C-alpha cells in the first residue's frame with residue numbers, strides 16, 4: 001500500500017517518506033546488528049531476505065502492508081522504518097511495527113513517529129483499532145507503546161518463533177478517540 005499523503009513527523013531530527021527497494025542496504029545495515037533484533041522475531045540471513053517484505057509493500061492490493069522510512073532531516077540517512085501490517089479496511093484495524101538504528105535510540109524518535117502513524121491511521125485511513133505485539137522482554141518497545149497510550153490487552157503464549165525458540169508476546173492496542 002502506497003498512500004498519496006503520508007504521516008508528518010513532529011520530531012526535529014527526522015522526517016518520514018515511503019520506504020523504497022534502494023533502502024534495503026541501509027535498513028539491513030542495522031537489522032544485521034544482534035542488539036537491534038534481540039527482542040524481535042527478525043531472522044535475516046542476508047539482505048536478500050528483505051526482498052519479500054519489499055514485494056509486499058509494492059503490492060497493489062488495497063490492504064497490503066505499508067512501510068515508511070524514518071530519515072534524518074539533516075542529510076537524509078535512513079535511521080528507521082515504521083509501518084502498518086495486517087490492515088483490514090473492513091474491520092478498520094491494523095498492526096503497527098517499527099525499528100530504529102541504535103544511532104537514534106533514546107531521543108524520543110520512536111515515540112514521536114508511532115504517535116504520528118497512529119494519528120494518521122485513525123484520521124486518514126479511518127482505522128478504529130491499531131494493535132501491536134511485543135516480545136515480553138522488549139522493555140524499550142513496551143515503554144514506547146505505553147507512552148503512546150496503547151493499553152495492554154493480553155498475553156500471547158508461544159506466539160512467534162524467535163530464531164528457533166518460542167516467544168511469549170504482549171498484545172497492546174490503541175483505540176481511536178480513547179487516548
Ligand SMILES: CC(C)(COP(=O)(O)OP(=O)(O)OC[C@H]1O[C@@H](n2cnc3c(N)ncnc32)[C@H](O)[C@@H]1OP(=O)(O)O)[C@@H](O)C(=O)NCCC(=O)NCCS
Pocket residue numbers: 036037039040098099100101104105106107108109110111112133134135138140141143144
Ligand atoms: C523499540 C525501539 C524503537 C525504541 O527506541 P527508543 O529509542 O527506546 O524509543 P524512543 O525513540 O521513543 O526514545 C525514548 C527514550 O528517549 C528518551 N527521550 C529523550 N528525548 C526525548 C524526547 N524529546 N521525547 C521523548 N523521549 C525522549 C525517553 O526518556 C526514553 O528513554 P527511556 O525509554 O529510557 O525512558 C528501539 O529500541 C528499536 O528499534 N529496537 C529494535 C527493534 C524493535 O524492538 N522494534 C519493536 C518491536 S515490537
